[in-house]
Amino acid sequence: MSAGGAEVVGQDQVAPVEEEPRGVAGLWRHGIDNLKSGNLGVLPIALGIVFIVVFFSFKATNFFTANNFDNVIIQMAGTAMLAYGVVFVLLLGEIDLSISYVAGIGAITVAELQLPGSGHVVNGLLAMVLAVAVCGLIGLVQGSIVAFVGVPSFVVTLAGFMIWQGVILQVLEQRGSIIIQDRWINYTASYFFSDVAGWIIAAVITGIYLVTVVGGLAGKRRAGVAIPKPGLVVAKLVGVAIAAFGIVAVCNHAQVPHGLPLAGVLVVIALVLLTFLAKRTTFGRHVYAVGGNAEAARRAGINVSRIRIIVFIISGATAAVGGIILAANVNSVDLNFGGGTLLLNSIAAAVIGGVSLFGGRGEVRAAFLGALVIATVSNGLNTAGYATGVIYVVTGVILLLAVTLDTIARRLQVRSGR
Amino acid sequence: MDETPLLQLRDITKSFGSVQALSDVDFDVRRGEVMALVGDNGAGKSTLVKCVAGTHTPDSGRILFEGDEVHIHGPKDAAKLGIEVVYQDLALCDNLDVVQNMYLGREEHDLFQRLKEPIMEQRTAETLKSLAVTTINSIRQPVATLSGGQRQSVAVAKAVQWNSKLVILDEPTAALGVAQTEQVLALVRRLGEQGLAVVIISHNLHDVFETANRITVLRLGRTVGVFEREKTTQQEVVQAITAGVPTKVSGIPQTAGATP
Numbered sequence: 242m243s244a245g246g247a248e249v250v251g252q253d254q255v256a257p258v259e260e261e262p263r264g265v266a267g268l269w270r271h272g273i274d275n276l277k278s279g280n281l282g283v284l285p286i287a288l289g290i291v292f293i294v295v296f297f298s299f300k301a302t303n304f305f306t307a308n309n310f311d312n313v314i315i316q317m318a319g320t321a322m323l324a325y326g327v328v329f330v331l332l333l334g335e336i337d338l339s340i341s342y343v344a345g346i347g348a349i350t351v352a353e354l355q356l357p358g359s360g361h362v363v364n365g366l367l368a369m370v371l372a373v374a375v376c377g378l379i380g381l382v383q384g385s386i387v388a389f390v391g392v393p394s395f396v397v398t399l400a401g402f403m404i405w406q407g408v409i410l411q412v413l414e415q416r417g418s419i420i421i422q423d424r425w426i427n428y429t430a431s432y433f434f435s436d437v438a439g440w441i442i443a444a445v446i447t448g449i450y451l452v453t454v455v456g457g458l459a460g461k462r463r464a465g466v467a468i469p470k471p472g473l474v475v476a477k478l479v480g481v482a483i484a485a486f487g488i489v490a491v492c493n494h495a496q497v498p499h500g501l502p503l504a505g506v507l508v509v510i511a512l513v514l515l516t517f518l519a520k521r522t523t524f525g526r527h528v529y530a531v532g533g534n535a536e537a538a539r540r541a542g543i544n545v546s547r548i549r550i551i552v553f554i555i556s557g558a559t560a561a562v563g564g565i566i567l568a569a570n571v572n573s574v575d576l577n578f579g580g581g582t583l584l585l586n587s588i589a590a591a592v593i594g595g596v597s598l599f600g601g602r603g604e605v606r607a608a609f610l611g612a613l614v615i616a617t618v619s620n621g622l623n624t625a626g627y628a629t630g631v632i633y634v635v636t637g638v639i640l641l642l643a644v645t646l647d648t649i650a651r652r653l654q655v656r657s658g659r
Numbered sequence: 660m661d662e663t664p665l666l667q668l669r670d671i672t673k674s675f676g677s678v679q680a681l682s683d684v685d686f687d688v689r690r691g692e693v694m695a696l697v698g699d700n701g702a703g704k705s706t707l708v709k710c711v712a713g714t715h716t717p718d719s720g721r722i723l724f725e726g727d728e729v730h731i732h733g734p735k736d737a738a739k740l741g742i743e744v745v746y747q748d749l750a751l752c753d754n755l756d757v758v759q760n761m762y763l764g765r766e767e768h769d770l771f772q773r774l775k776e777p778i779m780e781q782r783t784a785e786t787l788k789s790l791a792v793t794t795i796n797s798i799r800q801p802v803a804t805l806s807g808g809q810r811q812s813v814a815v816a817k818a819v820q821w822n823s824k825l826v827i828l829d830e831p832t833a834a835l836g837v838a839q840t841e842q843v844l845a846l847v848r849r850l851g852e853q854g855l856a857v858v859i860i861s862h863n864l865h866d867v868f869e870t871a872n873r874i875t876v877l878r879l880g881r882t883v884g885v886f887e888r889e890k891t892t893q894q895e896v897v898q899a900i901t902a903g904v905p906t907k908v909s910g911i912p913q914t915a916g917a918t919p
Contacts, residue, residue, distance in 0.1 A: 464777030466784070467799075522772045526755075530763055533752035540734065540750050541764030601754035 297621030322563030324608030334600025339401030344564030345579030365425030380557025532600030808839025
């Protein structure tokens with residue numbers, strides 16, 4: 242951090258720091274200020290999840306159980322992975338309609354590469370890497386058409402939607418489905434950590450967060466810029482620790498399946514890495530810039546085409562990971578893979594989480610929270626014995642509610658600004 | 660102060676098809692002065708600025724920067740010389756905060772492309788302070804929440820942050836209220852006082868007389884004359900803009916005050 246610090250001036254030129262009340266009162270005012278300016282943060286969706294959980298706990302006796310908690314994690318994993326890619330694409334103000342069938346291509350790739358007796362069997366781990374590479378390549382091609390030729394992403398990826406669906410049908414036409422037997426591939430959905438390993442993972446996650454926060458604060462102090470309110474920092478730290486250890490505690494309490502699922506860990510790792518990419522790197526900054534004002538980004542010397550293409554590669558790659566997890570969950574790939582609600586649920590997850598369809602606004606965590614909402618609702622309605630139709634209706638209503646709330650908040654923001 | 664003007668344009672000619680946008684235009688800006696570029700619609704103000712910014716290449720004529728002839732083929736060349744243009748649309752990303760906009764495309768980062776936020780934040784605060792832009796509450800608030808005058812100030816601060824020598828402002832006060840206009844005009848004067856060469860394009864003669872040291876009038880792609888603010892009146896400039904008063908002699912722009 243101090244490499245470019247030669248020009249840093251003395252302590253007397255500290256940036257103006259607003260005097261803010263400390264402690265609980267300060268936190269409360271911070272929240273109120275955010276509300277007034279239309280920055281709702283995770284508050285509405287967190288309340289929504291709490292409401293959903295409480296509701297179904299009363300509605301279905303076997304909903305609020307440790308076993309079901311493990312189920313929800315695995316059910317949300319695939320959608321969350323696809324939704325991560327959706328967040329980046331939406332941040333640009335683009336759309337990727339091909340992801341569900343690209344996920345299918347990823348799943349078929351791993352399935353083919355582990356198929357015994359096919360003559361092209363590779364190690365399961367390598368198969369997964371290759372699948373991600375294949376889908377990244379698909380993203381590269383689709384993104385290049387969008388970036389260089391200027392065909393709207395809606396059209397390019399709608400074409401991709403049809404093409405990759407066609408490829409899946411063609412490949413599986415005779416066989417109907419491919420059974421996945423490779424244990425590494427199946428582990429992505431069916432491996433559960435032992436109790437001790439779970440605790441270690443919780444400790445590591447909390448530790449990494451602690452180190453990151455302290456490092457960030459140190460850097461800010463060195464540069465003499467405003468430091469976030471200590472109460473807020475401590476509250477976040479405690480929150481992360483409680484979440485990490487709480488989740489492990491519940492998972493370890495579960496009977497069948499027992500322990501922390503690898504799928505959940507993968508989703509969290511992706512969340513951390515992609516959040517870092519979006520918020521802490523020049524690339525992420527440029528994604529937000531292109532989504533906010535592509536012309537301004539171009540004039541600022543940002544290679545807009547390069548950013549667009551990389552984002553579509555990310556979208557393809559996350560779709561592949563999601564596809565592998567979804568296939569592993571049923572130990573097979575069949576003709577219908579990637580159909581149904583996968584695409585729309587993935588986009589809905591990002592949007593429910595608060596990502597704007599018009600670009601430039603949203604966080605990676607939106608995908609995580611949105612996928613959690615969708616998985617919880619669908620799981621709860623299933624557990625309570627409702628039909629699939631009801632699940633679709635409720636998911637649709639939640640989507641509409643979330644976006645309506647966001648739109649109103651955005652209007653307030655504009656009003657508070659001018 | 661240096662005797663040679665920072666930027667000298669000589670006999671700049673530019674045509675688009677059959678439309679002669681600029682013919683033999685001369686234009687000078689010195690360090691530490693605010694030069695206003697005025698003229699009616701279609702007088703060639705924007706075209707002239709775009710020739711300096713590298714968006715257009717003149718058909719003929721010479722551009723001298725710090726006394727040396729330069730060829731500007733794109734915005735990057737202009738930026739390398741220290742020429743920054745603040746266009747009317749400001750080119751800000753509304754969704755990004757002030758710091759992020761100030762460093763857009765030139766972020767401070769380490770080997771792993773990690774952003775050095777604290778340094779950027781601290782330097783942004785310094786730049787704004789040095790320009791006496793004090794109305795912005797928090798430099799971590801999105802630009803969308805700023806007023807028009809504040810946005811203009813951020814755009815100007817962004818332009819001068821990179822050791823620029825010449826800042827060109829395209830209609831900086833268009834669409835601003837009275838108080839905000841004053842804010843921005845004060846900022847423009849301050850830039851000149853800090854030794855920068857400033858070109859301000861404006862339709863508003865009030866703004867021009869509030870800020871400029873000298874005024875260049877263009878009419879139908881030709882230089883009508885260069886006026887010293889203290890030796891001229893609004894009427895005289897208006898007349899030059901609308902009717903044209905030929906005071907230009909063999910490539911050297913004369914000050915109208917000397918040859919009435």
